[in-house]
Amino acid sequence: MKRFNSTLGRIAIVASLVLFVVLWVGMVVAGVTGGETEYQLTTLQPQGPFSTLIDNLVAPVFIIAGVVFVGVLGAIFYIIMKYREKGDPELDLTPMPKQTHGHTAAEITWTAIPAAILAVVAVLTAVTILDLSAEEPDSVQVEVFGQQWWWGYRYDVNNDGRFDSDSDVETSTELVIPVGRPVQLSVTSNDVIHSFWIPALNGKRDAVPGMVSPWKLQADEPGVYRGQCTEFCGLSHANMRMLVRAIPAEDFDRWVADQQKPAPEPVTEAEKAGLSEWKNNCGSCHLIDGVNNQQLAENPAALVSGIAPNLTHLMSRGTFAGSIYNLHYPNKVGNDQPFGATCTRDTLADCGDPADVALAGNPDNPVYRPALEAWLRNAPAMKPMAPDQGRGMPNLGLTQDQIDVIVAYLETLK
Numbered sequence: 457m458k459r460f461n462s463t464l465g466r467i468a469i470v471a472s473l474v475l476f477v478v479l480w481v482g483m484v485v486a487g488v489t490g491g492e493t494e495y496q497l498t499t500l501q502p503q504g505p506f507s508t509l510i511d512n513l514v515a516p517v518f519i520i521a522g523v524v525f526v527g528v529l530g531a532i533f534y535i536i537m538k539y540r541e542k543g544d545p546e547l548d549l550t551p552m553p554k555q556t557h558g559h560t561a562a563e564i565t566w567t568a569i570p571a572a573i574l575a576v577v578a579v580l581t582a583v584t585i586l587d588l589s590a591e592e593p594d595s596v597q598v599e600v601f602g603q604q605w606w607w608g609y610r611y612d613v614n615n616d617g618r619f620d621s622d623s624d625v626e627t628s629t630e631l632v633i634p635v636g637r638p639v640q641l642s643v644t645s646n647d648v649i650h651s652f653w654i655p656a657l658n659g660k661r662d663a664v665p666g667m668v669s670p671w672k673l674q675a676d677e678p679g680v681y682r683g684q685c686t687e688f689c690g691l692s693h694a695n696m697r698m699l700v701r702a703i704p705a706e707d708f709d710r711w712v713a714d715q716q717k718p719a720p721e722p723v724t725e726a727e728k729a730g731l732s733e734w735k736n737n738c739g740s741c742h743l744i745d746g747v748n749n750q751q752l753a754e755n756p757a758a759l760v761s762g763i764a765p766n767l768t769h770l771m772s773r774g775t776f777a778g779s780i781y782n783l784h785y786p787n788k789v790g791n792d793q794p795f796g797a798t799c800t801r802d803t804l805a806d807c808g809d810p811a812d813v814a815l816a817g818n819p820d821n822p823v824y825r826p827a828l829e830a831w832l833r834n835a836p837a838m839k840p841m842a843p844d845q846g847r848g849m850p851n852l853g854l855t856q857d858q859i860d861v862i863v864a865y866l867e868t869l870k
């Protein structure tokens with residue numbers, strides 16, 4: 457019976473060791489190789505200088521932890537095998553092994569070695585934290601605000617230290633940044649605590665109401681970088697995603713200039729009818745510069761505004777609803793030029809499947825109407841929200857005719 461237990465114990469130890477190592481190696485392999493597509497949320501493939509700083513900390517700490525892991529488990533395994541009961545029927549199992557008390561040298565050793573290891577890790581960590589906190593010269597200034605359940609962005613275009621000057625720009629869901637230039641973020645929240653995280657570009661920073669927390673991003677290459685709110689913030693926490701579009705500097709300047717313009721006037725009858733329907737149904741929560749922002753300035757009480765994204769240049773975004781639906785067709789799978797190759801209405805088959813939200817919609821591509829129409833038809837069915845408590849969009853009970861003209865108008869908001 458003793459022999460059986462001993463064999464079983466050995467099998468259990470070997471099995472758990474193997475399982476642990478397999479999981480560990482699997483995790484690392486998944487993290488390092490899993491970032492081939494835009495949507496992967498991995499910190500192990502840094503795409504900018506700040507995430508690289510973190511990666512350069514993770515690597516040595518991981519090696520130190522690995523040496524400790526192998527050393528401790530190896531010692532345990534060695535002792536178990538060496539001093540196990542070997543099935544000798546003559547062996548007397550009852551006496552107590554020799555006990556060691558008050559061995560000063562041993563106690564100092566097993567205190568000093570972990571202390572030294574932790575000191576090395578602490579110094580490496582402190583250096584990284586200081587580097588990540590340093591202010592970057594010539595950075596783009598952006599205020600990031602979290603709100604149940606989407607992210608808004610205000611750009612201090614004229615660099616006056618405010619985010620609400622006339623020339624400043626407000627957008628939501630997608631953060632557009634210039635490649636190769638640091639972006640200084642002022643992270644805050646309008647309601648509860650959220651957490652801003654673009655794993656490929658930097659670590660996490662909590663968005664706390666009433667506080668402004670500095671943070672920064674920089675992307676080395678043009679592309680789409682995904683993020684996810686990482687502080688539980690209620691019903692649609694999981695649907696509160698971020699998307700960063702890094703574009704070349706000259707494209708960024710053009711983007712800013714476009715965003716500064718007010719919304720264009722509607723031209724066709726459908727667009728005009730759409731604007732009127734928009735004002736009646738959407739205009740007390742959403743803002744469009746040039747349509748109802750003046751109304752807000754004159755009579756803030758008339759609008760519940762601020763609880764919903766600014767829609768002035770809605771169509772310059774590839775995704776909507778907390779970046780969980782595509783507003784435009786994405787580029788074809790495997791296309792590594794997110795802003796170069798644009799699909800046209802004649803070549804939709806060459807584009808990716810717009811229902812595949814893992815592929816971000818490209819604002820240069822045609823609008824994916826079914827998603828937008830479904831949203832207008834019944835938004836809470838598309839994303840869990842609590843509109844009766846002022847959080848999220850209600851089902852407005854719009855008719856198909858109303859939806860058609862509102863979409864026609866929204867499509868002009870380039």
Ligand code: CUA
Nearest residue numbers: 650685687689
């Ligand atoms: Cu916002 Cu979780």
